[in-house]
Amino acid sequence: MPFTEEMNAIRACVNEHLEESRKLAAHGKVASYIPELGAAPREALGISILDKHGHSVTAGDCSFLFTMQSISKVFTLILALMDRGEDDVFSKVGKEPSGDNFNSMLKLELVEPGIPFNPLINAGAIVISSLIRGADSEEKYQRILSFFRDLSGNDKLDGNTEVYRSESATAHRNRSLAYFLKDNGVLTDDVEEVLEVYFRHCAVEISCRDLARMALVLACGGTDPATGRQIIPRRYVQIAKTFMVTCGMYNASGEFAIQVGLPAKSGVSGGILTMVPGRFGIGVVGPSLNPKGNSVAGVHLLESLSREFDWSMF
Numbered sequence: 001m002p003f004t005e006e007m008n009a010i011r012a013c014v015n016e017h018l019e020e021s022r023k024l025a026a027h028g029k030v031a032s033y034i035p036e037l038g039a040a041p042r043e044a045l046g047i048s049i050l051d052k053h054g055h056s057v058t059a060g061d062c063s064f065l066f067t068m069q070s071i072s073k074v075f076t077l078i079l080a081l082m083d084r085g086e087d088d089v090f091s092k093v094g095k096e097p098s099g100d101n102f103n104s105m106l107k108l109e110l111v112e113p114g115i116p117f118n119p120l121i122n123a124g125a126i127v128i129s130s131l132i133r134g135a136d137s138e139e140k141y142q143r144i145l146s147f148f149r150d151l152s153g154n155d156k157l158d159g160n161t162e163v164y165r166s167e168s169a170t171a172h173r174n175r176s177l178a179y180f181l182k183d184n185g186v187l188t189d190d191v192e193e194v195l196e197v198y199f200r201h202c203a204v205e206i207s208c209r210d211l212a213r214m215a216l217v218l219a220c221g222g223t224d225p226a227t228g229r230q231i232i233p234r235r236y237v238q239i240a241k242t243f244m245v246t247c248g249m250y251n252a253s254g255e256f257a258i259q260v261g262l263p264a265k266s267g268v269s270g271g272i273l274t275m276v277p278g279r280f281g282i283g284v285v286g287p288s289l290n291p292k293g294n295s296v297a298g299v300h301l302l303e304s305l306s307r308e309f310d311w312s313m314f
Ligand SMILES: NC(=O)CC[C@H](N)C(=O)O
Pocket: 068, 069, 070, 071, 102, 103, 122, 167, 174, 199, 202, 266, 267, 268, 269, 293
């Protein structure tokens, strides 16, 4: 199957958009609260766009490897839903945007019943880590890793041990969130074991090509177009995509929905996973972040492409 007209059109203009967006990186900051992330190159910017026929357009720093961080939360949510079902999962995490920062503890004490607002903020994702099936933290993490490998079609995907250790050694805030959840009875397992699973899945290392492939499975309702295999039940893809629209870009999700209009999830290492439903999986990386924790240049690049190709779902 030859390149579609739209893919050709994207290929023709993507470099120009990317170089324009790259200039914005100077206005942001690389995350350094996880010390190991602080070394990332601020000006890096890459994008990979993959269609159902296996054609891809890539531009910029596409071979740059980074850790998934919060992007992993979309897929641990899906795995928890596959392991436990909706009723169980949503008895422990809510379905609403919090409007606060991703690592906030504010509402946990203010709003009854003290469950995290949604599975994409840190508190919610830590609870989700505790719901993954497995005899111990090692087995839980290995199940998550093999799920990520399956979705990305990359069996070399692995954890970055330095980033994991760096986060684990400095995560005082996430630790306090987790102990608070334990005290509330929302977490029932050993807190350190749960946090180990959470830090390890955040530290899985990936490229924007891998992200595009994972996004394409979501764009295709849970089916891997390369093999025709249904990897995720359609209902759980629907739930994940809805959370991506309402909470995926933290407390900038409303603005992103207006400016770009696609389901997306970002991470503090500068990655963004997004998709044009039914058509493309997209992975972006640009480590320089705006104050809300999203890639400055990455968001700008997606705004330009969405406008040029009329991708907004709304
Ligand atoms: N926003 C993020 O990407 C946060 C993930 C990071 N591991 C943390 O817990 O702080």
